[in-house]
Amino acid sequence: MGVELIQYVRTSSVRTDLIIALCPADKPTDELLSALDASESAIYDALSNLEGRGLVTSMDDGWRLTGTGRLVADTIHRQELLEDLIAVDTRYWEHHDTSVLPEPFRLRLPEIDDYTVVRGTQTDINRPVREVVTRVESVPRCDVVSPVYHPEYEAAMPDTPDSRLLLSHAVIDEMRNSETVSVDVDRYTETEIRVTAVPYALAVAEDWMILTLPEIDGDWPSAKIVSETDAAISWANDLFARLWTDATPIETYLDAL
Structure with a gap:
């Protein structure tokens, strides 16, 4: 699917609204006319253009998405979810390195749909650490x-x-190279x-x-993303499972050193 096809749809609010409106199911023409905030002429013109691009097809009593139209609708939906994710805390996403996440989980980041960024402040610099510990x-x-x-x-x-x-x-x-830090393996029975090898931190509970x-500059941050939604927890569980499957038991790793 060409990027220009998605851009073509998104450069028009009427075309975008039509694609999204038809995404759940086919709709009669009169329902589209009443649902969209646009003139009838603008809607008919957009439908004609979308049909010409192979994104929608007309039926006796309405309109439906083609297979291509469905893919475009899905892509637009993911883009909107990503925009919503970033909008919650633009500063966080500008300054943190998402490239360290495996690509499939980067693409799924919008599943963290409701979250808070916990940061330290001048009067409470340890707030993020306390959040995790608590x-x-x-x-x-x-x-x-x-x-x-x-x-x-x-x-x-x-x-x-x-x-x-x-x-x-x-x-x-x-821990091995420090005289003051040692891993207390015996603590965990x-x-x-x-x-x-992992450059990010994750904690997930029920x-x-x-x-x-x-x-982005490589420094280890204190800011943390915290979410309690089912979708975010599922995302985190899946990411942990992927890391865990490929990891080495600590006894095996230490024996090999």
């Missing part, structure tokens, strides 16, 4: 991805059979630990998810 301490189980070592997170992590902890290679290497992306 949530993790309050649940019987959770899955956590940790690309950097943080003793407060380690202390808060529940030790239960249903919890899983995924550490980055960098965390293990830092039930939580399974694996190791992988009722919430927290995502931490690095800043």
